[in-house]
Amino acid sequence: MDYQLTEEQQMIRDLARTIAEEKVLPVRAELDEKEEFPTEIMKVMGDSDLFRVFVPEEYEGMGGGVLDECLIIEEISRVCGGVALSYAATLLGTIPILLFGNEEQKQDVLPKIAAGGLAAFALTEASAGSDASNIQTTAVKDGDDYIINGTKQWITNGGNASYYTVIAMTDKDKGSRGASAFIVEAGTPGFTYGKKEKKMGIRSSSTTELIFDNCRVPVKNLLSKEGMGFIVALKTLDLSRPGVAAQAVGIAQGAFEEALKFAKERQQGGQPVIQYQAVQHMLADMAMQVEAARALTYAAARTIDAGAKSYSKEASMAKCFASDVAMRVATDAVQVMGGHGYMREYPVEKMMRDAKITQIYEGTNQIQRNVIAANLIKETLR
Amino acid sequence: MNIVVLIKQVPGSTEIKVDPKTNTLVRDGVEAIVNPFDTYAVEEAVRLKEAQGGTVTVLTMGPPQAAEALKQALSVGADRAILVSDRAFAGADTLATSFTLAAAIRKTGGADIVIAGKQTLDGDTGQVGPEVAMHLKLPFATYVKKIESADGGKLRVERLVEDGYEVLELPTPCVITVVKEINEPRLPSLRGIMAAKKAEIVTWSAADLGEDAKRFGLSGSPTQVVETYVPERVKTGEMITGTVEQQVDRLVEKLKETGVL
Numbered sequence: 001m002d003y004q005l006t007e008e009q010q011m012i013r014d015l016a017r018t019i020a021e022e023k024v025l026p027v028r029a030e031l032d033e034k035e036e037f038p039t040e041i042m043k044v045m046g047d048s049d050l051f052r053v054f055v056p057e058e059y060e061g062m063g064g065g066v067l068d069e070c071l072i073i074e075e076i077s078r079v080c081g082g083v084a085l086s087y088a089a090t091l092l093g094t095i096p097i098l099l100f101g102n103e104e105q106k107q108d109v110l111p112k113i114a115a116g117g118l119a120a121f122a123l124t125e126a127s128a129g130s131d132a133s134n135i136q137t138t139a140v141k142d143g144d145d146y147i148i149n150g151t152k153q154w155i156t157n158g159g160n161a162s163y164y165t166v167i168a169m170t171d172k173d174k175g176s177r178g179a180s181a182f183i184v185e186a187g188t189p190g191f192t193y194g195k196k197e198k199k200m201g202i203r204s205s206s207t208t209e210l211i212f213d214n215c216r217v218p219v220k221n222l223l224s225k226e227g228m229g230f231i232v233a234l235k236t237l238d239l240s241r242p243g244v245a246a247q248a249v250g251i252a253q254g255a256f257e258e259a260l261k262f263a264k265e266r267q268q269g270g271q272p273v274i275q276y277q278a279v280q281h282m283l284a285d286m287a288m289q290v291e292a293a294r295a296l297t298y299a300a301a302r303t304i305d306a307g308a309k310s311y312s313k314e315a316s317m318a319k320c321f322a323s324d325v326a327m328r329v330a331t332d333a334v335q336v337m338g339g340h341g342y343m344r345e346y347p348v349e350k351m352m353r354d355a356k357i358t359q360i361y362e363g364t365n366q367i368q369r370n371v372i373a374a375n376l377i378k379e380t381l382r
Numbered sequence: 383m384n385i386v387v388l389i390k391q392v393p394g395s396t397e398i399k400v401d402p403k404t405n406t407l408v409r410d411g412v413e414a415i416v417n418p419f420d421t422y423a424v425e426e427a428v429r430l431k432e433a434q435g436g437t438v439t440v441l442t443m444g445p446p447q448a449a450e451a452l453k454q455a456l457s458v459g460a461d462r463a464i465l466v467s468d469r470a471f472a473g474a475d476t477l478a479t480s481f482t483l484a485a486a487i488r489k490t491g492g493a494d495i496v497i498a499g500k501q502t503l504d505g506d507t508g509q510v511g512p513e514v515a516m517h518l519k520l521p522f523a524t525y526v527k528k529i530e531s532a533d534g535g536k537l538r539v540e541r542l543v544e545d546g547y548e549v550l551e552l553p554t555p556c557v558i559t560v561v562k563e564i565n566e567p568r569l570p571s572l573r574g575i576m577a578a579k580k581a582e583i584v585t586w587s588a589a590d591l592g593e594d595a596k597r598f599g600l601s602g603s604p605t606q607v608v609e610t611y612v613p614e615r616v617k618t619g620e621m622i623t624g625t626v627e628q629q630v631d632r633l634v635e636k637l638k639e640t641g642v643l
Contacts, residue, residue, distance in 0.1 A: 011576070015570065052572065062572065062573070
């Protein structure tokens, strides 16, 4: 398929692919096995300017769009969805500052991210998952500071990021309108990391608790205004969901390629198994699904890049569709490869484990369907 | 510190094919890459510049499309690129090539250090680096695996030899050729790639070098390639078949024939 990428986009994609194949491929199995954070690979990606892509030029970035981002995430995910997440989660943690930061906040944070610094986004809590309005973490104003108390759960890049965008309640009585968003720097007194989770997939990515115990954050770290926390969170997720879609497309593409290669090499009954129609049809279905997911993801990204005011439906469609495809294609890749596919010696069992999370995080696919349906209903009322 | 790096564009290593009719290398449709050993030379030059300041000039002799190889070097930190390109250079052996490169280095204003890869993937001779040094009347060290120091008009290097390494000290200006153990070349950055894309490649022709034109290309090459061919595989083994007795008889017969018994 010709997606009419610009010369610059092709350069970005090619560089990301080179990094994936030269730096990620040789270590992905080990990072997965040891649950080790890809510190060196993040440094390579930073040195190669890949963190500059999503930062505006006035803050030492390259002013790229959502599609540019998606190309990078897809290429890294094609080799390792876990490594790609450490990068994508930085984008997620940076979006609130890109969308809602004031000049001082942007000047302070964005050049450091552009140079390869990591960020994280902290919304989820033990009792606030899909029901994000049930946040228990509080931020109480005290002079020139806010004092944050509470525990965030399952925070990607926890312990590795330099900047955290944290959603906390400044006025519990107002419910979802009482939430606010704060920038919290690593090392702030009263801010520590809790349990590091052991996960099914994306195991090179770090997932931890964030613990705030009378953590003082200066008032200047408040993003937007008090009470805007949920708007910040929802707009952030709308903008980051194409990135999850791209991660899913990359995982699916990687799994499909492994299955195709294997089917051409594996001999059974005196011929390569790709000669059997049963296998051919599976591969044809996989190829179609991956391409459809990619097309929808790029279309959603382009819709946003073209300046659409509202794009939550498109972003959710891409995230939901692509992640369902990733799970199906990765599962079929294991099936095509049979016993080999199930063994850790081959990469597809990991891809299947990695694919699963894309159906769950940044809003489960059930929540995505709610978002899509709510938009469909809203459109009929216009 | 002014550093000149000599590089060459070569056919991608995994795809070398020989035309069975003409016995020459098939270059059409074959990906062209920067000679891998030269990428270490570029990286070492850029590291020296980053540590001590100065400029890195990459220089190649080749057809116009070799500009792509120079751009690749620019994308990883070289400052200036010069392509020496002219039909008059065609058919050059290592002597004519090194003569041409030496003339171009002089034209750049000279260098404190000239760095090249230990050899190219296609020619494989390893001669051009040392020959450039001889044309420029400079000291040289080949197979350098480490630059220990580069200051005070001296270069101290470790040179790989069969059973270890030698430590040599050379006065600058000098020429070194490097092996892959010397460093791990960096990947380009996006900004580097984009700047390289826009960069102007200076092109010098035979006339620009102002040397005796007979010393360029084919006419300046005492060695001429008469034929290129893939060595024929000669089957020497003989499978002995039959009953054990027959096989033993045949084997003894063979061994007597060859004088072993």
